[in-house]
Amino acid sequence: MVLITMHDVEPAVRLNAALERDGFKTEVVSPLDDIRAAIAKSRPDVMVVTGSLADPHLEAIVRAQLWAGVPSLGLADVADARQRERLRAAGYVELHTKPVDTAELVAVVKHMVERRQLQRATGLIGESGPLREVLVKIEQMAPVSSTVLVEGESGTGKELVARALHRLSARKNKPFIAVSVGALAETLLESELFGHEKGAYTGATERRIGRFELADHGTLFLDEIGEIPMATQVKLLRALEEREFQRLGGTQNIKVDVRVIAATNRPLREHLAEGTFRSDLFYRLNVLSIYLPPLRERAEDVPHLVRKFIESYATQHERPFHGVSAAAMQLLVDYPWPGNVRELRNLVESMVVLSPGREIQPEDLPRQIRDGGSARWLPVPVGPAARAQAAASADGRELEFILRSLLELRLQVEDLRRKVDDSVGGMDGSAFIGELLPTGQLGAGTGAGAVASGRRIAGALSPRDELPPPNVVVVAPGTRMSDVERRVIEAALKETRGNRRRAAVMLGIGERTLYRKIREYAIPEDGYPGA
Numbered sequence: 001m002v003l004i005t006m007h008d009v010e011p012a013v014r015l016n017a018a019l020e021r022d023g024f025k026t027e028v029v030s031p032l033d034d035i036r037a038a039i040a041k042s043r044p045d046v047m048v049v050t051g052s053l054a055d056p057h058l059e060a061i062v063r064a065q066l067w068a069g070v071p072s073l074g075l076a077d078v079a080d081a082r083q084r085e086r087l088r089a090a091g092y093v094e095l096h097t098k099p100v101d102t103a104e105l106v107a108v109v110k111h112m113v114e115r116r117q118l119q120r121a122t123g124l125i126g127e128s129g130p131l132r133e134v135l136v137k138i139e140q141m142a143p144v145s146s147t148v149l150v151e152g153e154s155g156t157g158k159e160l161v162a163r164a165l166h167r168l169s170a171r172k173n174k175p176f177i178a179v180s181v182g183a184l185a186e187t188l189l190e191s192e193l194f195g196h197e198k199g200a201y202t203g204a205t206e207r208r209i210g211r212f213e214l215a216d217h218g219t220l221f222l223d224e225i226g227e228i229p230m231a232t233q234v235k236l237l238r239a240l241e242e243r244e245f246q247r248l249g250g251t252q253n254i255k256v257d258v259r260v261i262a263a264t265n266r267p268l269r270e271h272l273a274e275g276t277f278r279s280d281l282f283y284r285l286n287v288l289s290i291y292l293p294p295l296r297e298r299a300e301d302v303p304h305l306v307r308k309f310i311e312s313y314a315t316q317h318e319r320p321f322h323g324v325s326a327a328a329m330q331l332l333v334d335y336p337w338p339g340n341v342r343e344l345r346n347l348v349e350s351m352v353v354l355s356p357g358r359e360i361q362p363e364d365l366p367r368q369i370r371d372g373g374s375a376r377w378l379p380v381p382v383g384p385a386a387r388a389q390a391a392a393s394a395d396g397r398e399l400e401f402i403l404r405s406l407l408e409l410r411l412q413v414e415d416l417r418r419k420v421d422d423s424v425g426g427m428d429g430s431a432f433i434g435e436l437l438p439t440g441q442l443g444a445g446t447g448a449g450a451v452a453s454g455r456r457i458a459g460a461l462s463p464r465d466e467l468p469p470p471n472v473v474v475v476a477p478g479t480r481m482s483d484v485e486r487r488v489i490e491a492a493l494k495e496t497r498g499n500r501r502r503a504a505v506m507l508g509i510g511e512r513t514l515y516r517k518i519r520e521y522a523i524p525e526d527g528y529p530g531a
Helices: 009-021 032-041 056-067 081-090 102-122 129-141 158-167 186-194 230-242 268-274 279-285 299-317 326-334 340-353 384-392 397-405 407-423 429-436 454-458 481-495 500-507 511-520
Strands: 002-005 026-029 046-049 072-074 148-151 176-180 219-223 259-264 288-291
Touching: 002 009, 002 032, 009 026, 009 102, 026 032, 032 056, 046 056, 046 102, 056 072, 056 081, 072 102, 081 326, 102 129, 102 158, 129 158, 129 288, 148 158, 158 176, 158 219, 158 259, 186 230, 230 279, 268 279, 299 326, 299 340, 481 500, 481 511, 500 511
Parallel strands: 002 026, 002 046, 046 072, 148 259, 148 288, 176 219, 219 259
Antiparallel strands: none
């Protein structure tokens, strides 16, 4: 439904007639009390304001609806600069054509309504080009039954994409079954997917129906597909190819009609290169593919997501929310969001719950966001050419690009430091990281001023420093993440005296993943004191 305010009568009447001819449900309201009543009665998809927003009461209504997730389109310029800043921060759109072209206005409103309906159906919020490409692909792929591979970093919304594909397909009234492959032990995964017969193994006291059967005529979503063991990959490939399988311990072929959507936060081609994923299964899963970009690649979507989450959490927690100032919103847009949409959603929930009873200002945001996320600079070995290139960058722009591109690596090391702080008695986590970065490997650029301990080097920079001190070498292009990862694993094994279970817990990964990494990097599994 389109709500039109009749502050400028002629364009309001013309727009209403044109929208009704195109089949839209509309309502024209005036004065202000009627606007409030109309909004309370039926939540509009779009609100069109035809007159001036000089009336502070009207501005308050418009801003309240914007923060509640109702997009608003204005036909009059906002003359006051501060008022324009407040409204634009809330998502207000101005159409400056004079006189108003009714055909153009109808096209804009129609686009806004269709976009809002699609976002409601998919749960994917935003206006950026990368997200529009994802939405177009979802519309194209939903009607067919081909397998889809969804790739993207953790927290980007891969399950939302899978659910959207299901919801917009002919299977929408059938089951949607989600399985997190990485969360299941290897011994249980096959039974979880295909089921088992009574007596198939010790403890199998009754028949169990697997997820493939439960998803019959519906959709099966396999998350973290890259973690699936090789033995199970063979059976999964057969199930996809033949549309049939056998329960564990059974002899009868069971036919199913299931659409499989797989997701991974690490490109499967990397698993292929490591030899941990079958190429035939990869090509079978990768019939159709969707890449879900990280939030830092679609920063213009941040305000839309903020407003959507505010709407949701203000209702859920029954808390009034007064909005986010333009300056605070700009900080949210500029932050790189290593945790992606999940991190943003959690922050917005905390803002709603802890709302100060006024607009959120920059000082109300966490320090990490105010500082742009540059809490640490990670020193690692680099060669003379890379040091010369960094030194040649007088304004630091190339250096900033280098460090931002390796943000995820820095955060992983920070996570390790925190885990070690909690797990290793008598040893600070930063000092533990220092074992991975011996002074002798820092190169000539460290000079005499560098302190040997990793604790001093890792904490050498203030979060507000724009450039590192000259006696600390920083990450540069060409540094291999695998080198740092191997050192982290070796140090964890050394600290736990070769106890792989404790090392896996310390590193925050599964034992199976740790075993695979040990084999991949040819790390000796003995020779540790007490092993």
